[in-house]
Amino acid sequence: MIRFENVVKRYGGFEALRGVSLEVAAGQVVVLLGPSGCGKTTLLRTVNRLIEPTEGTVYLGGQDVRLLNPEELRRGIGYVIQSIGLFPHMSVLENVMVVPRLLGWERSRREARAREMLTRVGLEPATFAARYPRELSGGQAQRVGLARALAADPAVLLMDEPFGAVDPPTRERLQDEFLKLQAGLRKTVLFVTHDLEEAVKLADRICLMNHGQVEQYDPPEALLRDPKTPFVRDFIGPSRTLLRLSRIPLEGLVEPFNGKLPAASVPLSAMAREAFSALLAQGTRSVAVTDAQGRPVGQVRLETLLRVASEE
Amino acid sequence: MPRARPLEQSAPLNRLIAPALAWALLLGLFAYDDLWRRALSALFPDQTPLFERQTLLNLALEHLAITGTALLAVLLVGLPLAVWAARPSGAAFRPLVENLVAVGQTFPPVAVLALALPFVGFGSGGAVLALFLYGLLPVVRNTLEGLAAVPQDVLEAASGMGYSPLQRLWRVEIPLAFPVVLSGVRASAVLILATATVAPLIGGGGLGVPIVAGLAVSNLAFVTEGAIAVALLAVLLDWTFARLEAALTPWRV
Numbered sequence: 001m002i003r004f005e006n007v008v009k010r011y012g013g014f015e016a017l018r019g020v021s022l023e024v025a026a027g028q029v030v031v032l033l034g035p036s037g038c039g040k041t042t043l044l045r046t047v048n049r050l051i052e053p054t055e056g057t058v059y060l061g062g063q064d065v066r067l068l069n070p071e072e073l074r075r076g077i078g079y080v081i082q083s084i085g086l087f088p089h090m091s092v093l094e095n096v097m098v099v100p101r102l103l104g105w106e107r108s109r110r111e112a113r114a115r116e117m118l119t120r121v122g123l124e125p126a127t128f129a130a131r132y133p134r135e136l137s138g139g140q141a142q143r144v145g146l147a148r149a150l151a152a153d154p155a156v157l158l159m160d161e162p163f164g165a166v167d168p169p170t171r172e173r174l175q176d177e178f179l180k181l182q183a184g185l186r187k188t189v190l191f192v193t194h195d196l197e198e199a200v201k202l203a204d205r206i207c208l209m210n211h212g213q214v215e216q217y218d219p220p221e222a223l224l225r226d227p228k229t230p231f232v233r234d235f236i237g238p239s240r241t242l243l244r245l246s247r248i249p250l251e252g253l254v255e256p257f258n259g260k261l262p263a264a265s266v267p268l269s270a271m272a273r274e275a276f277s278a279l280l281a282q283g284t285r286s287v288a289v290t291d292a293q294g295r296p297v298g299q300v301r302l303e304t305l306l307r308v309a310s311e312e
Numbered sequence: 313m314p315r316a317r318p319l320e321q322s323a324p325l326n327r328l329i330a331p332a333l334a335w336a337l338l339l340g341l342f343a344y345d346d347l348w349r350r351a352l353s354a355l356f357p358d359q360t361p362l363f364e365r366q367t368l369l370n371l372a373l374e375h376l377a378i379t380g381t382a383l384l385a386v387l388l389v390g391l392p393l394a395v396w397a398a399r400p401s402g403a404a405f406r407p408l409v410e411n412l413v414a415v416g417q418t419f420p421p422v423a424v425l426a427l428a429l430p431f432v433g434f435g436s437g438g439a440v441l442a443l444f445l446y447g448l449l450p451v452v453r454n455t456l457e458g459l460a461a462v463p464q465d466v467l468e469a470a471s472g473m474g475y476s477p478l479q480r481l482w483r484v485e486i487p488l489a490f491p492v493v494l495s496g497v498r499a500s501a502v503l504i505l506a507t508a509t510v511a512p513l514i515g516g517g518g519l520g521v522p523i524v525a526g527l528a529v530s531n532l533a534f535v536t537e538g539a540i541a542v543a544l545l546a547v548l549l550d551w552t553f554a555r556l557e558a559a560l561t562p563w564r565v
């Protein structure tokens with residue numbers, strides 16, 4: 001869906017991107033990860049032509065983006081930035097209607113669509129539609145930013161540290177909601193973060209960058225299991241094991257009870273990491289697993305978790 | 313927590329009811345000659361209490377007309393000039409524009425009047441020109457400032473959404489700069505209104521007429537009449553703009 005071919009970006013003598021080639025498959029979430037200044041934002045913005053590469057080509061759906069009118073190109077791509085950039089003089093509803101309006105949708109259609117998007121991102125239109133951005137919390141503003149990016153139903157979504165400006169609990173909630181939303185929408189998402197944990201949680205594939213180059217481009221499991229360069233190994237650091245657990249569903253690790261019921265419990269739908277955290281918090285060696293109705297269906301043992309975490 | 317409000321708002325216009333009433337009241341007060349005559353003769357018992365050649369209401373309306381014309385000229389020239397100088401295409405001229413309007417204001421208006429005299433002749437025209445030059449600065453400076461103060465992330469988001477440069481200017485930059493621009497207009501308006509009292513020096517009319525005449529014949533009652541009327545107009549004008557600001561930018565804090 002998006003293909004970067006040997007993309008170079010120079011500022012004077014400084015190379016912000018040094019020949020990046022990358023392919024993002026349709027419907028996937030690809031996370032651009034790496035230390036500050038490594039070129040993530042620069043690469044992201046070559047897609048909607050906010051930045052023009054010095055060399056190389058970016059293809060969107062097989063088309064060289066240089067051949068497209070920049071405004072039309074941008075109206076077809078959802079764009080979310082860390083600072084959100086809501087328009088302060090427009091109500092929440094008007095903010096969400098911006099792109100449909102630019103696309104010339106008629107009023108009733110774009111308003112209905114905007115209300116639907118607000119509902120989708122968890123903001124009750126009756127409460128929020130008429131508010132101005134200054135009347136929103138950080139998390140709410142971030143949701144409006146997402147609704148605005150999705151309003152015209154673009155196939156591609158560019159997200160530059162969209163959850164960077166909110167507190168950790170809110171960030172986690174937004175991440176969960178994003179995953180749920182994405183499961184239904186199946187957008188092609190290019191997502192920038194410098195937070196490894198966020199990358200592992202959200203990505204279908206992670207593109208780890210350093211100094212304007214791609215160090216490794218792999219699914220999170222592969223990246224964690226098999227770091228290809230010393231830089232990748234260092235970047236992942238000691239949290240490897242723990243992070244791998246956050247990609248493993250609990251489902252396959254459940255065993256029948258033997259003896260007494262463990263005090264703590266986690267839902268069956270959770271990832272192995274949640275069970276591990278519960279174990280650490282309780283200081284026990286096993287934790288109960290409950291189904292959607294809250295009935296215990298089995299247990300997960302510490303040994304099992306340690307085994308799958310260190311498996312090659 | 314801000315409450316939900318209906319999307320179509322009638323509130324902005326409601327806020328302008330009070331200023332409209334105040335203007336009607338003030339003009340009514342100006343028309344009430346008897347009151348002024350009695351008050352001024354109580355203050356200055358041994359002088360002719362009220363300027364007789366023209367009624368106060370008439371003088372005030374003339375004053376407002378001069379002010380309004382000059383302000384209109386300021387807006388017609390100042391706003392496009394400043395917007396253009398703030399654009400990439402006009403950026404090279406920005407320092408020039410800024411300096412020119414600053415010079416326009418450093419000249420004492422009386423001197424501008426005297427210099428303009430040969431070109432525009434004796435009458436209100438010269439006064440309007442001088443007032444126009446004098447009032448240009450706040451509008452131009454605030455417009456430049458307002459446009460420069462639009463947050464970078466908002467601009468980036470606007471471009472990223474697919475606004476063309478011109479659409480971005482109209483729908484994002486100008487609306488966001490508007491409060492700052494409006495306070496420049498407010499400053500210009502009050503400045504012009506107050507300065508317009510020198511208009512009679514080159515044959516213009518307005519509330520300066522009784523002041524200048526009063527000074528010439530040492531009649532403090534005339535001076536006081538004109539000065540009080542100008543002060544009342546200035547205060548009301550300033551307040552009207554304050555209400556206008558609140559009415560037109562409900563999205564602000």
Ligand SMILES: Nc1ncnc2c1ncn2[C@@H]1O[C@H](COP(=O)(O)OP(=O)(O)OP(=O)(O)O)[C@@H](O)[C@H]1O
Nearest residue numbers: 011014016034035036037038039040041042043194
């Ligand atoms: N307009 C510019 N002129 C010169 N250098 C620039 C310009 N824009 C970016 N750079 C440089 O390019 C490099 C990459 O910038 P970029 O914004 O892509 O980093 P990033 O990976 O997004 O970092 P962060 O995580 O801090 O946002 C940086 O070293 C930056 O200083």
Ligand SMILES: [Mg+2]
Nearest residue numbers: 040041042160
């Ligand atoms: Mg960045």
